[in-house]
Amino acid sequence: MADAFTASAAAKGREVLLVDDVFTTGATARAAAMALREAGAVRVEVLTVARAFSLA
Secondary structure: OOOOOOOOHHHOOOEEEEEEEEEOOOHHHHHHHHHHHHOOOOEEEEEEEEEOOOOO
16 A cells, blocks of 8 residues: 555645545555645544454
């Protein structure tokens, strides 16, 4: 996921809510949040609708 996302300079100084449909490993949310932080977002929260897991 490294370098999969870029964020606009409009994120600078903002608090951002990142919405992800399914949280599996967290790699997608982490990469997107990192791009937002690198663009200057002061806070990034992640909201997911579902979480994937294994009973094994």
